[in-house]
Amino acid sequence: MGSVLNIIKIGGNVIDDEEQLQSFLEKFAALQGKKILVHGGGKIATRVASGLGIEAKMVNGRRITDEAMLDVVTMVYAGLTNKKVVSSLQKFGCDAVGLSGADGNTIKAVKRPVKEIDYGYVGDILVDSVNLLSIKKFLEAGFTPVFSAITHNGLGQLLNTNADTIASALAVSLSKIFETRLIYCFEKNGVLRDVEDPNSVIKSIHADEFQQLVDSGTIYEGMIPKLENAFHAIGKGVKNVYIGNALNLHLYQQGEFGTCLLGK
């Protein structure tokens, strides 16, 4: 097994708050060893789309990425947000390189097949979507890849892709050549035993305990798919998955970060 690789995902809430973002990026830059950042979109895309008179299209409550919206998310995610993040990381001494899946053909997705709903230019990640050799080149050159949630299909079409899925796919694939750890940053300190008490973080959850915590109602709503994805990644070779507060990332290498998910 190779060296440790930490893959960290931050969501739109951190992206949208300049002060939090800078604080997070400083901590990310200080992380030792090989690392990859995956960032979500934030609300800027919605603002830009609205400013340009592009309506967010929804079908049955699901967001549709038409051509105009794809242009907007490509501009905002792979352009404005990605380059701001990269230039900040450079300021903090981290040699970041911003990537979409098209860059270096790092992530090749497929346009989601049309069944009941046509989601438009949305990319689904397949088992061989991640280009290990390409990403290895960036890491071995000493660069820190910073992925926006835009991929391509290899035939010239860009695709809007879920950032959580990208982070998980990267972690699973790269576990073939690195000891990968996946860190989901969000607004809470971890999985909480008592949702009213931000300090009631459950230190670790074993795969065997997961269903029990769902049944007891401790883990609910949006956390269920998040943790299901996380345990799936562990089942596929990822060493550990952590879930915690973006602003606590400096505690990660002290072993004090959020909730650690453990495999069977």
Added chain:
Amino acid sequence: MGSVLNIIKIGGNVIDDEEQLQSFLEKFAALQGKKILVHGGGKIATRVASGLGIEAKMVNGRRITDEAMLDVVTMVYAGLTNKKVVSSLQKFGCDAVGLSGADGNTIKAVKRPVKEIDYGYVGDILVDSVNLLSIKKFLEAGFTPVFSAITHNGLGQLLNTNADTIASALAVSLSKIFETRLIYCFEKNGVLRDVEDPNSVIKSIHADEFQQLVDSGTIYEGMIPKLENAFHAIGKGVKNVYIGNALNLHLYQQGEFGTCLLGK
């Protein structure tokens, strides 16, 4: 002296015409050997800015890049245009990686000093702006860097930078480790002896002949600074500079492309 490196610059007119762009990119992808693409902006940024209600600010006829406009050009140049170009190049089998100057800290500019006019977030290239080691890593990994005209100052600030200047600075700096050739693509077939006759291309212009062609009126207006820059690059170590039609790029490696500028 190392191997040959071709640095090709395309302007906004090619970017704005999808059919021409695809035709050019297919020819660029087919070029043998190490290469770098630098692309200008095109009219999309103006359209996006106008759609968002951002007015193009001009002072004494010069364009000003305020914060809102910097966000727009970062979105459009480093996001939409750059990623579309990269995904098309991937389709044509070229392993492109889209870069701003912040990515891999490849190009560090300085905000233009305020004298009579404050140009805003415009980056000037200095003699040591280009990070040779970083760009060498991309090239040696087999990637083809695709630069948008966005740089950074190393302190977290992105800067809008002239694409011609970026291409020239890359060519001059990289001439220390590669035999660099700089190719400016524009809408004409080269420097024309008779502006009315697109086939009257002057095959080569020696540095000694340049002033004579200016004096005789053969080279005039916008071509004068373009060629001055080109001869400057040659004086600083670039092997040759070519000026010709983007759609004739397939003729370049047959020695049949546009006008070749030669040093003293």
